[in-house]
Amino acid sequence: MAMEAWFMDDSNEHPRLPHRLNPKELLPLDKLAELGVLYWHLNPKNYENDEELRHIRETRGYNYMDLIDIRPEKLENYEEKLKNFYTEHIHGDEEVRYCLEGSGYFDVRDKEDRWIRIWIKAGDLIILPAGIYHRFTLDTSNYIKLMRLFIGEPVWTAYNRPQEEHPARKDYIKSLNEEVGLQYPLEAH
Ligand SMILES: CSCCC(=O)C(=O)O
Numbered sequence: 001m002a003m004e005a006w007f008m009d010d011s012n013e014h015p016r017l018p019h020r021l022n023p024k025e026l027l028p029l030d031k032l033a034e035l036g037v038l039y040w041h042l043n044p045k046n047y048e049n050d051e052e053l054r055h056i057r058e059t060r061g062y063n064y065m066d067l068i069d070i071r072p073e074k075l076e077n078y079e080e081k082l083k084n085f086y087t088e089h090i091h092g093d094e095e096v097r098y099c100l101e102g103s104g105y106f107d108v109r110d111k112e113d114r115w116i117r118i119w120i121k122a123g124d125l126i127i128l129p130a131g132i133y134h135r136f137t138l139d140t141s142n143y144i145k146l147m148r149l150f151i152g153e154p155v156w157t158a159y160n161r162p163q164e165e166h167p168a169r170k171d172y173i174k175s176l177n178e179e180v181g182l183q184y185p186l187e188a189h
């Protein structure tokens with residue numbers, strides 16, 4: 001099953017519920033590519049010997065790897081970490097996550113600043129570009145095991161919104177404008 005993504009409603013309650021704006025409407029995944037969000041589906045049972053994963057890591061330079069188990073018994077400062085994950089932020093580098101077990105939601109902002117909710121399940125590998133506003137929450141399964149990949153020494157620093165002057169944010173906006181040949185943020189008329 002391909003990863004699902006949809007526009008979110010504007011309720012701030014119960015983040016772990018799906019919050020689909022239009023219950024039957026999924027976002028075509030090429031809309032995510034336009035935002036610089038990349039995606040692969042791999043076999044999560046084979047992550048230790050997966051040629052495709054090895055190829056992705058090699059071609060993109062992901063020499064760092066660790067696993068993170070998001071459940072209260074396994075993650076130190078669970079509540080605080082989850083609170084920070086769900087606070088809208090950017091990073092100076094890509095965020096690369098491969099779901100090995102469980103599931104969860106990565107929310108990203110589109111070009112019009114709407115939330116897109118991306119449902120990650122076992123086998124989904126996702127790359128969020130540096131500078132994209134995003135957040136993460138568990139879903140009602142309340143559990144996810146993720147592989148984190150990084151180029152070189154990992155930096156997990158989150159810069160909470162607003163970050164319009166952050167170099168990664170500026171580069172990201174520039175990359176969006178180059179791709180679509182439009183000015184963003186769109187000028188108000
Ligand atoms: C634990 S991965 C998802 C949370 C996130 O956005 C982050 O780690 O920066």
Ligand SMILES: [Fe+2]
Pocket residue numbers: 089090091095134158
């Ligand atoms: Fe993040």
